Amino acid sequence: MTSQGPPSPESPPPATGPLSAFRGRRIFVGVSGGIAAYKSAYLVSRLAQAGAEVTVAMTRSATRFVTPLTFQALSARPVYTSPWQHLESQDPQHISLATRLDAAIVAPCSMDTLARLATGRTNDVVCLILSAVDRLRTPVILAPAMNSVMWAQPATQRNVALLRQDGFRFVGPAEGWQACRHVGPGRMSEPDDILAETASILAS
Numbered sequence: 001m002t003s004q005g006p007p008s009p010e011s012p013p014p015a016t017g018p019l020s021a022f023r024g025r026r027i028f029v030g031v032s033g034g035i036a037a038y039k040s041a042y043l044v045s046r047l048a049q050a051g052a053e054v055t056v057a058m059t060r061s062a063t064r065f066v067t068p069l070t071f072q073a074l075s076a077r078p079v080y081t082s083p084w085q086h087l088e089s090q091d092p093q094h095i096s097l098a099t100r101l102d103a104a105i106v107a108p109c110s111m112d113t114l115a116r117l118a119t120g121r122t123n124d125v126v127c128l129i130l131s132a133v134d135r136l137r138t139p140v141i142l143a144p145a146m147n148s149v150m151w152a153q154p155a156t157q158r159n160v161a162l163l164r165q166d167g168f169r170f171v172g173p174a175e176g177w178q179a180c181r182h183v184g185p186g187r188m189s190e191p192d193d194i195l196a197e198t199a200s201i202l203a204s
């Protein structure tokens, strides 16, 4: 008789459906400082279960919302929280990691991180790693998350337009209940929607 216990973390069951696009893929998840950061824990868990090698980097603000340990446990990999860490090799990590990726996701992508990406800033570990990603080869998907007034700001809308022109992809934001007790556009898309969009980009 074979026992059907829970899958071991080393060998997740083969992903089926759209999530099978992630099997064996190297996926970067950048987490910035928004209340939706807790949802990215589920996102990382689903990617790991789908057989992806997931590397997480967090801005300093993101670490105020969720601990790096949560992402380390879910991804079973080191988590980058500073541009000055060299966790896996002696190469500048942002180059060696960025050149090996199949896709990069930033979720949540805060208003400030959007602004930094739109202006080519590299003064945090998430933007630094993304600065070394060649978007002609590796899709970078942003999942904005902010209050509806922040989302509607002309500065945010200008940055989104610039980022689209520069080849970044967007998922959301969605409309609905926000932690600030507003209802409107700006809420981070659900992790399953982010995964579905990323899987379809990977499959195309």
Ligand SMILES: Cc1cc2nc3c(=O)[nH]c(=O)nc-3n(C[C@H](O)[C@H](O)[C@H](O)COP(=O)(O)O)c2cc1C
Residues within 6 Å of the ligand: 031, 032, 033, 034, 035, 036, 059, 060, 061, 062, 109, 110, 111, 112, 113, 114, 124, 145, 146, 147, 150
């Ligand atoms: C409780 C709390 C919730 C926040 N939620 C958001 C948010 O959902 N989206 C956002 O853009 N900024 C949010 N902020 C502000 C950002 O954390 C702040 O702009 C920070 O500098 C972003 O840094 P980062 O982009 O480097 O992660 C929040 C701040 C606090 C204190």
